[in-house]
Amino acid sequence: MTRITYHHASYGHVLVGPQEYKNGCPQPPKDKSIPLAARRWWDDMGLAEAADASRAVLAYRNSKLIGFFRYSFFQDFKLPNILVGAGTWVSARHRGRGIGKRLWELAIKKQQAANIEVYAATREGLLLVRRMKKQYPKLQWDITASTSAYRGENT
Numbered sequence: 001m002t003r004i005t006y007h008h009a010s011y012g013h014v015l016v017g018p019q020e021y022k023n024g025c026p027q028p029p030k031d032k033s034i035p036l037a038a039r040r041w042w043d044d045m046g047l048a049e050a051a052d053a054s055r056a057v058l059a060y061r062n063s064k065l066i067g068f069f070r071y072s073f074f075q076d077f078k079l080p081n082i083l084v085g086a087g088t089w090v091s092a093r094h095r096g097r098g099i100g101k102r103l104w105e106l107a108i109k110k111q112q113a114a115n116i117e118v119y120a121a122t123r124e125g126l127l128l129v130r131r132m133k134k135q136y137p138k139l140q141w142d143i144t145a146s147t148s149a150y151r152g153e154n155t
Helices: 036-044 099-111 123-135 147-151
Strands: 004-010 020-022 025-027 055-061 064-074 082-090 115-120 140-145
Touching: 004 099, 036 082, 055 099, 064 099, 082 099, 082 123, 099 123, 115 123, 123 140
Parallel strands: 082 115, 115 140
Antiparallel strands: 004 055, 020 025, 055 064, 064 082
């Protein structure tokens, strides 16, 4: 089995930074290096309308993108080291192998996060965030989830 490699990306990468606009509406990335399933998921989850992420952790297998975790990171005198999750995607073929968890671990470690803010739009996303909270109990977690995530819809 081919090894999965992980890379950090910052502002300027196609998955982070300013979005392309059409008729005043932000658009999902059209870069061919982003799998079609990821672009559709991006659109379905409304990530184009969400706040821009300033960073990402990317997972590759055989030079093909198979997963990513988009996030922003802030410093605040009241709440230090705030990591704000802005979307986690892993290709259907590679789910259940701990890739999403590893993407989060790498971001938390790199940023030395102390506070996590995240909105879970799907049941799988909510379950992932809950596992991460269990793994990192010393961090402060602010988790919001859509009603459909609790019911298991839109998965």
